[in-house]
Amino acid sequence: MTALAKLLRATAFRLTLVYLLVFALFAAFLLGYFALNTRRLITEEITSTVDAEITGLAEQYNQGGIRRLVFVIETRSRRPGSSLYLVTTPSGEGLAGNIGSLVPGVLAKPGWMETAYRRLEDPETAEHHALVRVLQLPGGFRLLVGRDLEERERLFDIIATAGRWSVAIVIILGVAGGVFVSRRVLNRVDAMTLTAQTIMAGDLSGRLPIAGSGDELDRLASNLNAMLERIEALMRGLKEVSDNVAHDLRTPLTRLRNRAEEALRTAKDEPGYRSALEATIEESDGLISTFNALLMIARAESGEARENMSEFDAAEVAQDVSELYEPLADTKGLALRVEATPAPVKGNRELVSQALANLVDNAIKYAEPQGHAANGTPAEILVTAGSEGDRIKLAVRDGGPGIPESDRAHAIERFVRLEQSRTKPGSGLGLSLAAAVARLHGGELKLEDNAPGLKAVLDLPRFAA
Numbered sequence: 001m002t003a004l005a006k007l008l009r010a011t012a013f014r015l016t017l018v019y020l021l022v023f024a025l026f027a028a029f030l031l032g033y034f035a036l037n038t039r040r041l042i043t044e045e046i047t048s049t050v051d052a053e054i055t056g057l058a059e060q061y062n063q064g065g066i067r068r069l070v071f072v073i074e075t076r077s078r079r080p081g082s083s084l085y086l087v088t089t090p091s092g093e094g095l096a097g098n099i100g101s102l103v104p105g106v107l108a109k110p111g112w113m114e115t116a117y118r119r120l121e122d123p124e125t126a127e128h129h130a131l132v133r134v135l136q137l138p139g140g141f142r143l144l145v146g147r148d149l150e151e152r153e154r155l156f157d158i159i160a161t162a163g164r165w166s167v168a169i170v171i172i173l174g175v176a177g178g179v180f181v182s183r184r185v186l187n188r189v190d191a192m193t194l195t196a197q198t199i200m201a202g203d204l205s206g207r208l209p210i211a212g213s214g215d216e217l218d219r220l221a222s223n224l225n226a227m228l229e230r231i232e233a234l235m236r237g238l239k240e241v242s243d244n245v246a247h248d249l250r251t252p253l254t255r256l257r258n259r260a261e262e263a264l265r266t267a268k269d270e271p272g273y274r275s276a277l278e279a280t281i282e283e284s285d286g287l288i289s290t291f292n293a294l295l296m297i298a299r300a301e302s303g304e305a306r307e308n309m310s311e312f313d314a315a316e317v318a319q320d321v322s323e324l325y326e327p328l329a330d331t332k333g334l335a336l337r338v339e340a341t342p343a344p345v346k347g348n349r350e351l352v353s354q355a356l357a358n359l360v361d362n363a364i365k366y367a368e369p370q371g372h373a374a375n376g377t378p379a380e381i382l383v384t385a386g387s388e389g390d391r392i393k394l395a396v397r398d399g400g401p402g403i404p405e406s407d408r409a410h411a412i413e414r415f416v417r418l419e420q421s422r423t424k425p426g427s428g429l430g431l432s433l434a435a436a437v438a439r440l441h442g443g444e445l446k447l448e449d450n451a452p453g454l455k456a457v458l459d460l461p462r463f464a465a
Contacts, residue, residue, distance in 0.1 A: 016174065016175075016177065016178030016181060016182065017174075017175075017178060019174075020170070020171065020174035020175065020178065023170065023174070024167050024170055024171055024174070027163075027166060027167055027170060028163065028167050031159065031160075031162070031163035031166065031167075032163065034159065035156055035159040035160055035163065038155060038156065038159060039152060039155075039156050042151070042152040042155065043131065043152065046131050046147040046149075046152075047112070047131070049083070049147060050083065050131070050132070050133050050145050050146060050147060051133070053083060053145050054133055054135055054143070054145050057069060057072065057073070057143060057145065058135065058137070058143070060072050061137055061138075061141075061143070066087075066095070066137075066139070066141055069087060069096075069137075069141075069143070070087060070095050070096040073085045073087055073096040073097055074096050077096070077097060077098040082098065083145055083146065083147050084097075084098060084099055084117070084130050084132060084144070084145065084146040084147065084148065085097040085098055085099070085144070085145055086098075086099045086102070086107075086142075086143075086144040087141060087142070087143055087144075088107060088141065088142045088144075089140070089141060090139070090140030090141065090142075092107060092142075095141075097120070097144070098119065098120045098121070099117050099118075099119070099120060099144070100117070100118040100119055100120040100121075101117065101118045102115060102116075102117050102144075103115050103116050103117070106132070106134065106144075107134055107142050107144065109134060110134045110135060110136050111133065111134060112131070112132070112133050113131075113132060113134075114129060114130070114131050114132075114149070115129070115130060115132060116128065116129055117129075117130055117132075128148055128149075128150060129148070129149045129150070129153070130146040130147060130148050130149055131146055131147055131149055132144050132145065132146030133145055133146065185217070188209070188211065188217055189217075191208075191209050192208050192209070192217075192221065195207065195208050195209065196208075199228065204228065204231065204232040204235060205232065206228070207225045207228060208221040208224050208225055208228075209221065210222060210225075256280060256284065259276055259279050259280055260276065260280060262276070263275075263276030263277075263280075309346055309347050309348055310346065310347075310348075310349065311344065311345070311346050311463055312344075312345060312346075312347075312349045312352075313342055313343060313344060313345070314340075314343035314344075314345045314352065314385045314392050314394055314460070315340035315341060315342055315343050315385045315386070316340075317349065317352055317353050317356060317385070317394070318338055318340045318356065318383050318384070318385035318394060319338055319340060320353065321353060321356045321357050321360055321383070322336055322337075322338040322360070322383050324357070325357070325360045325361065325364060328364055329364050329381060332364060332367075333379070334364060334367055334379050334380070334381055335379070335380045335381070336360075336364075336380075336381050336383070337380055337381070337382050337383070338382075338383045338384075338385075339382065339383070339384045339385075339386075340383075340384065340385040340386065341385070341386040341387070342386075342387070343385045343386055343387050343392045343393075343394075343462075344387075344392070344462060344463040345392050345441070345460055345461075345462070345463050346463040347440070347441040347460070348437075348440070348441075351437045351440065352394075352437060352441070352458070352460075354433065354437070355433060355434040355437040355438065355445075355458060356383075356394055356396070356434075356458065358430035358431070358433055358434050359396040359430070359431075359434055359456045359458070360381070360383060360396055361430060362396075362430055362431070362456070363381045363396050363397075363398035363400070363454070363456075364381065364398075366398065366400035366401060366454075367379055367381055367398040367399055367400040367453070379398075379399050380399065381396065381397065381398045381399075382395075382396070382397040383395070383396050383397075384397070387462055389462075390461065390462045390464075391443075391459055391460065391461060391462055392459075392460045392461070392462050392463075393457055393458070393459060393460075394457070394458040394460070395455060395456065395457045395458070396455070396456045397450045397453060397454075397455045398450065398453045398454055399450070399452055399453040400452075400453045400454060401452075401453075402449060402450065402452060402453050402454040403447055403454055405449070408447040411431055411447065412431045412432055412434075412435040412445060412447070413432060431445065431447075431456075434456070434458065437458075438458050438459065438460065441460050441461065442460070442461050443458065443459045443460035443461060444459050445457070445458060445459075446459055
């Protein structure tokens, strides 16, 4: 496609032409209206002037007869810029005035009319046009008074010429402006297209250029860049998940196979086979839990769970999760306490409950047991739920080793376990799931220092009924 064809097909150029046409029509209408009203005002002024003169001359005739009228008209006719005058006998013979000739029949029609005439001083020149009024006087005499329309027509022509030039200049400048604007828009669109082609070729690091003007193209580019960053993060996460799945699941799968092989090789009776099968089932349950966690994270990040959102009280979720994990905390010598006030949330209750359960499970897993608590009292895990302004905070506080600030962003990634020895059970997906659930609900997971220990906070938007 040629540059001219692209320009002509550009939306910006077409919109410019439409606006230009509308503006040109409006300007032409405005100038025409102004010209016609100017012409009308001049005509009204002429009419008023001629009426006044007719009235005065009629009085002169009534007072002094035809002689006085002829004398007055002769006097006025000699003045520079005078009106047009003509007095005739009943037979049409001219007695006084400055009109050389008229169109036949004009004097026979009393009243107003526009007519052609020739001047008395230059009867051989071109015809002129005038607006005249004919009055029949007592005795059959006729009086004609008028004004030449040359001034009116000249002013009208000046306005019309100025209007034509104005519209022509507007069209020229409008087309030039349309070309300029369209080229700029096309250049930006072409740059976006080139970046999009680069991204489609596989380079997800490409970003659409932003001019910095803050216009609609900049806003579009900013939103698309945010989308591309999200897509790049998801693709990177997918790659990391694939790598982590291959790395973290290889060990339990290998262990599962080795146990089955060992059972076949060493088990001699039913108790031996039963023990091997129980170990295999236990290992399989761990693998199933890992895959279930991955599926829940995928549901949260894809937005699929939005279909099952409803209104619920996060305080009730905190109570239910605490009751579920309280026996496990007692077994480890930990005190699990709940402080909850009404906290209305709209979301997926199952996922929010699972996210909070993961945080409580981590706290129980890493909190200091009874022997390390102060004054011999059990170490405490505190679960809180409540409102802070337009936010809902679900928090779990423990007194464990905590997470260094430099590792907190890394800790919420999939399969990340900061405990290098990996002596504690888990797959490294608990915080990832909690973070994904928080993002699904328009919130975030915050990991803070509890001094000592870790404070994990699900920060969600408050539901306003």
